[in-house]
Amino acid sequence: MPAIVCRHVVKRFYHYEHRTTTLQELVMRVLWRKPIHVRQADFQLRGLTLEVARGEAIALVGANGSGKSTALRLMAGIYPPSEGTIERHGRVVAVIELGATFHTDLTGRENIELYGAALGFTRAEIGARFDSIVGFADIGEFIDVPMKYYSSGMRTRLAFAVSVCAEPEILLLDEVLAVGDESFRGRCLEHLQAFHEGGGTLVVVSHDLESVRALCTRALWLDHGEVRMSGDVSPVLDAYEQYAHEDS
Numbered sequence: 001m002p003a004i005v006c007r008h009v010v011k012r013f014y015h016y017e018h019r020t021t022t023l024q025e026l027v028m029r030v031l032w033r034k035p036i037h038v039r040q041a042d043f044q045l046r047g048l049t050l051e052v053a054r055g056e057a058i059a060l061v062g063a064n065g066s067g068k069s070t071a072l073r074l075m076a077g078i079y080p081p082s083e084g085t086i087e088r089h090g091r092v093v094a095v096i097e098l099g100a101t102f103h104t105d106l107t108g109r110e111n112i113e114l115y116g117a118a119l120g121f122t123r124a125e126i127g128a129r130f131d132s133i134v135g136f137a138d139i140g141e142f143i144d145v146p147m148k149y150y151s152s153g154m155r156t157r158l159a160f161a162v163s164v165c166a167e168p169e170i171l172l173l174d175e176v177l178a179v180g181d182e183s184f185r186g187r188c189l190e191h192l193q194a195f196h197e198g199g200g201t202l203v204v205v206s207h208d209l210e211s212v213r214a215l216c217t218r219a220l221w222l223d224h225g226e227v228r229m230s231g232d233v234s235p236v237l238d239a240y241e242q243y244a245h246e247d248s
Contacts (some may be wrong), residue, residue, distance in 0.1 A: 009084035090169030137161035
């Protein structure tokens with residue numbers, strides 16, 4: 001059984017030319033039989049069909065606005081599809097916005113529990129992984145210091161550590177391969193390679209094509225919401241890089 005299956009997935013986002021904002025306007029529009037909301041569909045993703053095998057590492061590449069992050073959020077269940085179906089088989093952790101739930105007045109220890117809960121883990125599960133999270137983040141005695149005294153790098157390291165130490169079966173990553181300093185990026189890449197070699201499934205959205213080549217075996221190039229090319233990682237990235245160079 002594959003880890004993720006997307007069948008003819010469409011996601012529409014709407015641009016509203018007019019929204020009804022008052023009760024009086026609502027009543028008048030109903031009486032006049034005028035549309036309550038005037039909107040136009042802005043298609044971000046069109047007919048995505050993709051099967052991700054268990055233990056596979058696949059990258060979604062493309063220019064900004066091509067639909068990569070939208071596709072990842074659909075796979076994560078954050079967005080519902082406008083059309084089509086998505087199946088997920090296995091425990092999914094989506095690393096979309098690192099540390100989105102962090103609270104600066106709470107300590108690192110408290111934020112680990114908070115962020116872990118947001119990712120769907122119980123206190124016992126986070127407690128069992130606590131030492132490995134702290135060790136991976138390498139923040140030492142700052143674990144019991146309020147996060148408002150952390151540097152941006154320390155917050156990033158802690159958020160990534162919570163995400164990757166949670167032992168998911170499917171890991172969805174959105175633009176997190178370039179976080180932190182050079183040393184930490186190296187450790188992140190090593191950890192993700194070990195996760196993949198251990199049978200974990202990876203879906204990666206990234207502009208860091210060097211890391212994508214090192215980590216992924218297959219790539220999907222999205223362009224204006226449609227699949228332009230898919231296949232082995234090197235030919236797809238070569239074609240995308242050539243297109244991006246010519247377009248610039």
